[in-house]
Amino acid sequence: MNPAVAVVAVVVVSVATAVIGFYGLRISRTTGDFYVASRTVRPWWNASAIGGEYLSAASFLGVAGLVLLSGTDALWFPVGYTAGYLMLLLFVAAPLRRSGAYTIPDFTEARLDSRAVRRVTSLVVVVVGWLYIVPQLHGAALTIRITTGLPAWVGSLAVVIVVCLTVVAGGMRSITFVQAFQFWLKLTALAVPVLFIVFTLTGSGTAAVAPAAVNPTGMAPAGAYQNISLLVALLFGTLGLPHVLVRFYTNPDGSSARRTTLIVLGLLSVFYLFPTVYGLAGRMFAPELARSGQADAVVLLLPGHLIGGTAGDLLSALVVAGAFAAFLSTTSGLVVSLAGVISQDVLGGGVRGFRLAAVISAVVPLGFAVTTDSLALAGSVGLVFAFTASTVCPVLLLGIWWRGLTDTGAIAGMVTGAVLCGGAMVCGAVLGAGGIPFWLAQPAAWTVPAAFAVMVLVSRATKDRIPRTMPRVMTRLHTPERPLVTER
Structure with missing residues (x-):
């Protein structure tokens, strides 16, 4: 495609993001605005924002790439990403909203009455x-x-600059507007082309499938273990993603959190049709x-x-704009969630x-991004899901549903899950894709049960x-609601 057209697309989406973010500054005044948008975000708006931050580089680019490489085996990614939200609906959304916390460490400290747990969770x-x-x-x-x-580092630096400007300007309330806009831009950018x-x-009457293109890479299909382990990572990892969970603190009440999750399920189901089509068309x-x-x-x-x-150039420019929106929106959500944790636990x-x-x-x-090489995007994000499923997810699920924790x-x-899954990730980085055993390449099938077992x-x-x-905390988690943590 024409490089100038691509540059214009990136600039337009970055400027639009900054303008919307600065608009949020006009109505972001209190601490509650910056951390949880003062808990006033309605379901449709919140669902669009969740779709904006959840549909990351792995969803926009990586899923299609995996379908191109491995065909139907890659469909576990969109299935797992979407089904993870069903688990959120069933087990986490409403109780977490009733906790009244700003961050996940707020929740674990209040539930277990322990500063040590808060520090480890943070x-x-x-x-x-x-x-x-x-x-x-x-x-x-x-x-x-x-x-x-242009040099690759320009893209990474541009994302960080735009995200810092929008997050610093208006916090969670500002980012809610930005991410809702970016979800619909991403969906349009995939659907129209x-x-x-x-x-x-x-x-043109082009043949539907060329015989030589059925398996363009010659890759062997993934085994049953890899698929099961990937599904475990995606299902349980979704329950522990900090930038997703903090969104449920912005709903007015628990029923709004449940409605938000239902809407997100519908939005994700529609979105993932398009990367799948791209991957199949590429094959x-x-x-x-x-x-x-x-x-x-x-x-x-x-x-x-x-x-x-x-x-073709104009359609490619639209796709580039959507891709950049994906990077901006997910990074924005992560930065907001991390800023909430770091500011409360370190900066007062x-x-x-x-x-x-x-x-x-x-x-x-x-700093890490510009000094490391990119792995397959969906695969690298899948490992993050495995790490989250092995650490944050067990303490959330057991904290909400088990009185004996x-x-x-x-x-x-949490330490067990972090050491086991983190060790597997380090081994994978050292040995490389060709030298790592399959059970280390996809560790969630054994690290997640190990973390749960040790915790119990x-x-x-x-x-x-x-x-x-x-008893008091558990009652508040499971009945209509009163804040568990006093707002700062």
Whole structure:
């Protein structure tokens, strides 16, 4: 595509994001506005914002790339991403909203009456957030390099600058407007080119499937273990994503949180149709992208490849704008959630502390992103889900639904999950994709049960540490509602 057109697309979406973010500054005044939008976000608006931040680089680019590479095996990703929200609806959304907390560490401290649990949870949340931001910056780097020819670091730096400006300007209330806009931009950016591609291929009478393109890479299908482990990571990992969970604190009440989740399920189901179509079309008509190592760029390159000309350039520009919106929206949500944790636990809270924490939250992963190479986007995000499923998810589920959880058990379970899953991730980075055993490449199938088991067993061994506040807290989690944590 024309590099100048791609640059214009990136600039337009960045400026639109900044303008909407600064609009949020006009109505962001209190600490509650910055942390949880004063708990006034309605279901449709909140669902659009959740879709904006949840549909990340892995969803916009990575799913299509995986479908191109491995066909139907890759469909576990959109299935798992969407089904994870069903688990949120069933087990987490309403009780978490009733907790009245600003952050996940707020919740664990109030539930277990322990500062030590809060500190460990805060550390885990920050690690999860930074691990998740890095693939977004890698995706921005890939997009800028492929479509404009500029150095890859320009894309990562541009995302961090725009995100810092919008988050510092208005916090959660500002980001809610931004992410809702970005979800509908992403959906449009995928849907419109797909329709043009379908009409073009139908009108030209192009054969539906070329025999040689059935398996363009020659990759062997994933085994049953890999698929099961991936599904465990995606289902349970969704329950522990800090930037998603903080969204439920912005609903007015628990019933609004449940309605928000139902709407999100519908929005995700529609969205994931389009990356799947891109991946299948790539297998049929552009298999050379897989063989040349550009699988993650299939969404960016396919409109120009199949349509060409001015129309192809314009459609490619729309896709680039949608991709950049994906990086911005997910990174914004992560930075907001991390800023809430860091500002309260390290910087003393308040609006000034939140703003400083937001800058720290964005700059640290930028350093990692510009000094590391991008992995397959969906695969790298899948490992983050596995880490989250092995750490944050157990303490949330057991904290909400099991009265026997203790602070010692919670800490032991989170540390176990972090060490096991983190160790598997480090081994994968050291050994490389070709040298790592399959059970380390997809560790969730054993790290998640291990974390739950340790948390339960240690809690049973330390029954005397069940907090005296447990009955009152559990009652508040499961009945209509009164804030558990006093707003700062």
